[in-house]
Amino acid sequence: MLALLPLRIDGAWLAIDASAVVELVGARARTMLPDAPALAPAALAYRGRAVPALDLGLLLGLPAALPGSTPRRRTVIVAMGPSTLALPVDAAREVLEVDERALGPSPPSLRRWAAHAAVLDDGPAPILDLARVMAALAGAD
Numbered sequence: 001m002l003a004l005l006p007l008r009i010d011g012a013w014l015a016i017d018a019s020a021v022v023e024l025v026g027a028r029a030r031t032m033l034p035d036a037p038a039l040a041p042a043a044l045a046y047r048g049r050a051v052p053a054l055d056l057g058l059l060l061g062l063p064a065a066l067p068g069s070t071p072r073r074r075t076v077i078v079a080m081g082p083s084t085l086a087l088p089v090d091a092a093r094e095v096l097e098v099d100e101r102a103l104g105p106s107p108p109s110l111r112r113w114a115a116h117a118a119v120l121d122d123g124p125a126p127i128l129d130l131a132r133v134m135a136a137l138a139g140a141d
Contacts, residue, residue, distance in 0.1 A: 001098065002017070002097070002098050002103075003098075004017065004095065004096050004097075005018045005021055005095050005096075006093040006120055007092050009056040009057055010057060010065060013120055013122050013125040014059075014126050015096075015118050015120070015126070015127045017127070020079060020130050021076060021078055022084070023076075023077045024074060024076050024077075024092055025074070025077065026074060027072060027074070028046070028086065028088070030044040030053050031044070032066070036052070037137060038055065038064075039054060039058060039059065040054050040055065041053070041064075041067070044086050046084070051077065051085065052085055053085075054086065054133065056087060056128075059110075059113050059128065059133070060110065061109050061110065066088065072089055073090055080131060083138075085133075096118070096120075102118070103116040103117065103118055104124065105117065106126040107124075113126070113128055113129060113133060114126035114127050115127075
């Protein structure tokens with residue numbers, strides 16, 4: 001079984017491995033960084049340090065979700081190894097236990113970031129591969 005946290009951004013659902021979640025907090029103000037990579041164009045304060053904020057809109061093929069001054073309603077803090085990211089989202093559901101055999105492929109346009117998708121009540125949700133995202137950010141100029 002795989003524990004997934006479903007997240008919504010601009011009406012689209014995706015999921016992440018719940019074991020990577022450090023904390024789910026409310027809206028957080030962010031600071032746009034002029035020379036930051038497009039996938040993480042901003043930073044926000046979390047426990048006394050600046051944490052890059054991931055633009056989930058761009059990952060899902062939607063318009064950029066972070067520009068503007070209005071924070072998203074929820075912020076999911078995730079960690080993998082020494083790396084920490086903030087995922088500003090519109091909503092998060094409770095963790096779902098999903099049988100790995102029930103996973104399907106994600107849409108071809110999302111396979112760089114999500115190899116699989118889980119079926120939620122609202123339809124398929126790509127499962128974001130945080131390791132791939134963090135590797136891409138580590139290689140960004």
